[in-house]
Amino acid sequence: MRFDSVFTLCAMGALLAVGAYGYLFDEPFVLTLAAKASIFALAGSGLHIALGYGGLVSLGHAAFFGIGGYAAGILASHARNYEVMLTWPVEISGTTSLPIIWLISMLAAGLVSIPIGLVSLRTGGAYFIMITLAFAQMFYYFAISWPAYGGEDGLSFYVRNSVGDLQTMNPWIWFLICYGVLVVALIFIGLMRRSRFGLALAMAKENPVRLANIGVSPRKVLLAAFVLSAIVTGLAGALYADLNRFISPAMLSWHMSGEIMVFVILGGVGRLGGAVVGACLYILLEQVLGGITEYWQLPLGVILIVIVLMGSGGVAGLLDRKGKAHV
Amino acid sequence: MTATLFFEQLLNGLQFGVMLFLMSAGLTLVFGVMGLINLAHGSLYMIGAFACAAVVAVTGSFILGLVASFIAAAIAGVLIEALVLRRLYQSGHLDQVIVTFALILVFSEGTRYLFGSTPLYLDIPDALAGTVALPLGIEYPLFRLAIIAAGLVVAAGLFFAVNRTRLGIRIRAGEADREMISALGVDISRLYMVVFALGAALAGFAGALVGAIQSVQVGMGEPVLILAFVVIVIGGIGSIGGALIAAILVGITDTMGRILLPQAFALITDAASANAIGSALASMLIYILMALVLVFRPSGFFGQRV
Numbered sequence: 001m002r003f004d005s006v007f008t009l010c011a012m013g014a015l016l017a018v019g020a021y022g023y024l025f026d027e028p029f030v031l032t033l034a035a036k037a038s039i040f041a042l043a044g045s046g047l048h049i050a051l052g053y054g055g056l057v058s059l060g061h062a063a064f065f066g067i068g069g070y071a072a073g074i075l076a077s078h079a080r081n082y083e084v085m086l087t088w089p090v091e092i093s094g095t096t097s098l099p100i101i102w103l104i105s106m107l108a109a110g111l112v113s114i115p116i117g118l119v120s121l122r123t124g125g126a127y128f129i130m131i132t133l134a135f136a137q138m139f140y141y142f143a144i145s146w147p148a149y150g151g152e153d154g155l156s157f158y159v160r161n162s163v164g165d166l167q168t169m170n171p172w173i174w175f176l177i178c179y180g181v182l183v184v185a186l187i188f189i190g191l192m193r194r195s196r197f198g199l200a201l202a203m204a205k206e207n208p209v210r211l212a213n214i215g216v217s218p219r220k221v222l223l224a225a226f227v228l229s230a231i232v233t234g235l236a237g238a239l240y241a242d243l244n245r246f247i248s249p250a251m252l253s254w255h256m257s258g259e260i261m262v263f264v265i266l267g268g269v270g271r272l273g274g275a276v277v278g279a280c281l282y283i284l285l286e287q288v289l290g291g292i293t294e295y296w297q298l299p300l301g302v303i304l305i306v307i308v309l310m311g312s313g314g315v316a317g318l319l320d321r322k323g324k325a326h327v
Numbered sequence: 328m329t330a331t332l333f334f335e336q337l338l339n340g341l342q343f344g345v346m347l348f349l350m351s352a353g354l355t356l357v358f359g360v361m362g363l364i365n366l367a368h369g370s371l372y373m374i375g376a377f378a379c380a381a382v383v384a385v386t387g388s389f390i391l392g393l394v395a396s397f398i399a400a401a402i403a404g405v406l407i408e409a410l411v412l413r414r415l416y417q418s419g420h421l422d423q424v425i426v427t428f429a430l431i432l433v434f435s436e437g438t439r440y441l442f443g444s445t446p447l448y449l450d451i452p453d454a455l456a457g458t459v460a461l462p463l464g465i466e467y468p469l470f471r472l473a474i475i476a477a478g479l480v481v482a483a484g485l486f487f488a489v490n491r492t493r494l495g496i497r498i499r500a501g502e503a504d505r506e507m508i509s510a511l512g513v514d515i516s517r518l519y520m521v522v523f524a525l526g527a528a529l530a531g532f533a534g535a536l537v538g539a540i541q542s543v544q545v546g547m548g549e550p551v552l553i554l555a556f557v558v559i560v561i562g563g564i565g566s567i568g569g570a571l572i573a574a575i576l577v578g579i580t581d582t583m584g585r586i587l588l589p590q591a592f593a594l595i596t597d598a599a600s601a602n603a604i605g606s607a608l609a610s611m612l613i614y615i616l617m618a619l620v621l622v623f624r625p626s627g628f629f630g631q632r633v
Contacts, residue, residue, distance in 0.1 A: 057421050119618050122625040126364045126420055126564060130556035131621065137553045138614035145607045254553060258428045265425050295440050301432035308426050309414055 003320045008186065008273030015041075015280060019179060023172045031171035032243070033287070037280045038178040039239045042185055044263030044275025046232030049189060051261070052269045053198065054225040055205035060116070060132030061260050063139045064230040066252030067112055068105035068237025073247035074149055075101050076157040098163040098177075102238055109234020110227050112139075117226040121219055133254055140252040154248025161242055168242070178239055182276070185232055190272055192228070201225050233260070262304065268316025277315050331465050336586050337579065342471045344578025345478030349533035350555040351562070351570040352485055353526020359565030360501040360522050361416055366427035367407065368530055368555065369548025370434035375400040375531020376538035376547060377438060380447045389452035393535055400531020401524040403434075408523040413516070431549070439545045446542035449535075474536050481529065482571055489567060498522060502565055554581075557613055561620045563630025572628060577613050584612040 015037060022030030043065055050056040078085045078094025086092040095101060120131040144152045160168040168174050192198050200221045203211040208218035241247045250256065259282070267278030285303070289296035312318050354368050378399035379392035386392075407430060415423050451470045458466040489495040497518055500508040509515040534548065541547070558577050562569025589605030596604070620627065 051421070057424060059424060115618075119621050122621055126358060127560060127626070129364060129420060129424060130560050131617070133553060134557050134560070134614055134617055137550075138611045141610035142607055145603075145610045147603055254549065258431075261425065262428070265421075269421070295436040297432040298436035298440070301429040301436070304429035304432075305411060305426050308422050308429075309411070 003316075004272055007271060007316055007319065008190075008276065011267075011273040011276040011280070012183065012186070015276065016179065018280075019172075019175045022175070028171040031175045033283055035171070035175040035178045035243055036240075037276075037283045038175070038182045039236050039243060040260075040263055040279035040282065041276040042178075042182045042239065043233045043236035043260050044267070044279055045182070045185060045189060045272075046229050046234075046236060047260050048229075048264050048269070048275050049192075049232065050226050050229035051264055052271075052274070053193065053201050053205065054222050054229075056121075056222060056226060056229075057129050058132040058226070058229070059129050059254070059257050059261065060134075060136035061230070061233050062252050062254065062256035063116070063132075063136035064109040064113060064233040065237040065240070065256060065260065066139060066143065066247075066249070068109045068234030069241035069247045069251045070143065070149065070237075071105040071108040071234075072101045072161065072238040072241040073155050073157060075104060076161050076241075077149070077155055080157055080159070096159075096161045098161050098166075098168070098242075101161055101242075102181075102235055105234050105238035106231045109237070110231040113227045113230030114223075117223045117230075121222055121226070133257065136252065136257055137254055140249055140254070143249040143252050150248070152249060154246055154250070156246045158245055160245055174243070178243070181235065181239065185235070186272060186276075189232075193272070197221070197224070265304070265308065266314050268314030271314075271316040274314060274316055281315065331463060332586075334461075334463055334465055335467060336582055338465075338467055338471070338475070340579035340582035341575060342475050342478075342578070343582055344575035345475050345482070346533050346537055347551070347554055347558050347578055348482060348571050348574035349478060349529045350551055351558040351574055352482075352567055353529045354552075354555050355559045355562070355565055355567060355570045356498065356522055357526050358559070360498055360505075361519055363412060363416060364420055364423050364427070365412070366424060366552065367430035367434065368526070369552030370431050371400045371404055371527045371530040372534035372537075372548040372551055373434065373438060373545065374403050375534035376449075376543045377442060377447070378531065379535035379538060380449050380543045381442075383449060384447075389450075389455075389539075392449070393532065396531045396535035397528045400534070401528040403531075404527025405520055405524050408520055412523070413519070416519075435545050442545070444545060446544035447538075448542055449539040451539050470539065474540075477536065478533075481532070485529075485567060494521065554613070557617050559627070561617055561627050563627030566627070566629035569627060569629035577616070580616055581609075581613050584609040588612070 015034060018037075019031060019034040022028070022034060043061070046064070047058065047061045050058050074085070075094045076096055079096045080094070084091055084093050116132065116135045120128050120135070123131065143149075149155050160174065162168045166173060166177075168177065200211060200216050204218040204221040204225075211218045211221070237251060240251065263275045263278035263282055265278065266281050267274030267276065285300055286296065289299050293299070307314065350368065350372060354365065357363055357365055357368075375396035379396040382395035383389055383392040411426060411430065415426055455470045455473050457469055459469050459472060461467050489498055497508065497513055500513075501515070501518055501522070505515065537551075538547075554577065558573045559570055561577065562571075562573030585606065588609040589602045592601035592605040595601075
């Protein structure tokens with residue numbers, strides 16, 4: 001098997017093992033952390049479609065993460081308060097059904113990403129970074145100043161959304177749901193990479209002129225990748241909202257965008273399982289460093305700087321000295 | 328709305344724009360000359376504000392505080408340039424973003440460790456307290472007027488330095504062709520350091536001035552940093568003139584939008600929802616402006632490269 005597959009399988013196996021440990025030894029805190037790691041891994045894997053495979057350095061993925069989260073939170077709070085969301089032109093009420101919520105979160109994130117992608121893909125390089133960052137900030141300020149859904153304070157909805165008779169408040173079941181979604185997403189992303197679209201995307205990154213010459217528009221391919229990437233990150237946002245049963249503008253903040261990017265970098269850019277390893281490592285660092293000092297982000301910053309300056313390509317790069325990442 | 332209020336807000340917008348220019352000038356120079364995208368520029372702004380607050384608390388002199396903000400930010404800038412960022416000039420933007428993001432974490436947590444999380448307040452110096460009477464019956468705070476003046480003086484100095492001095496020639500040559508000017512015998516790494524220190528000092532200076540009207544706290548730099556990005560995207564990366572025009576445009580659009588939009592909506596809907604819709608839209612206005620500029624000019628007003 002190729003390194004990438006082994007790496008991804010090991011990472012997913014380790015995450016499952018942590019979850020199983022939490023279940024067997026009855027440690028709900030560990031289970032919640034494992035669920036959080038799965039969700040962050042999903043968000044990072046979403047960003048990685050644009051960042052790793054398409055070379056689009058988006059510093060605005062918190063927008064999609066947050067929009068997915070807000071979609072979930074808004075639907076749930078309307079359902080719980082028995083308030084109709086919209087009376088005209090059609091009557092829409094809230095819902096607590098997970099599949100519907102996921103679908104709408106993905107749809108919302110995907111729809112928002114289209115205009116953002118259209119505008120920011122007119123440029124490239126550093127402009128792209130700044131523009132995606134600025135658009136995410138726009139949604140952040142909008143969420144703060146729009147009072148209907150909690151404004152700056154955020155919005156709580158107390159009970160996790162569910163489907164059928166699933167006890168989603170049970171940490172083990174909730175972890176399995178998050179983990180399952182992550183597995184499906186990784187399979188989808190892995191298949192996508194091997195598909196015609198994935199090959200076109202790789203070439204849009206490496207050599208857009210050549211891609212255009214064989215009759216495929218690089219911009220359309222990159223836009224599609226950007227939208228797909230937003231959809232996956234939006235789904236992660238919906239799960240994160242349910243994990244905390246709370247949404248707030250913090251999900252949309254630029255800091256969140258930076259963290260999602262850190263998940264990808266820590267694990268290794270260009271690797272399918274990179275974001276999984278990165279998210280787990282991030283949460284591990286948060287727990288370990290956070291236990292030592294209240295100011296844990298200071299050593300985290302130093303570690304990040306050292307990792308990037310060493311040029312190792314994250315954990316995957318350290319383990320796979322001989323191979324080269326597919327970046 | 329009265330004409331007085333209108334012109335007062337226009338001046339506030341100008342003052343905001345001038346501050347944004349001080350931030351953007353350094354950012355755009357560093358990007359233009361070194362090709363480096365520096366997220367930690369907002370931290371330098373914060374360092375300037377804290378240095379000013381600390382020195383004012385000890386000496387009681389605002390002037391000394393301003394000098395300290397200038398020097399502290401420049402030193403911090405030189406340090407991060409020499410220790411970290413220098414290694415990133417050849418790297419891709421992704422590495423630069425991650426490392427400068429990590430620098431923000433380090434600076435923010437470090438400052439929180441040293442000064443705590445509670446905001447500090449800087450008093451406006453007595454000589455600049457109070458208001459002045461302007462034409463049209465406007466009573467305008469003297470300190471804000473002084474900020475506008477100081478900002479414009481610095482802008483003029485920067486234009487002179489870039490366009491009329493030997494250093495400026497080198498900076499512009501560095502923007503045009505890095506390899507060539509190092510081949511001509513200019514010590515490129517010293518030039519980089521000077522440019523970085525200059526940009527950092529301007530950010531620190533802006534932080535100290537704004538710290539006196541708002542508050543000095545950890546994380547104060549990031550919102551301004553993102554606005555500065557909007558400014559240089561609109562103005563065109565690497566262009567100081569573009570940054571000045573865009574900064575004032577953004578400053579005035581943002582300030583006026585916050586006043587005018589709620590009033591505009593009040594004409595068509597009831598007061599409470601007009602306020603909600605108006606202020607929510609006003610907070611998005613400059614980003615919409617940015618998107619519009621990009622639709623028509625993808626590399627900003629004065630940008631050359633994409």
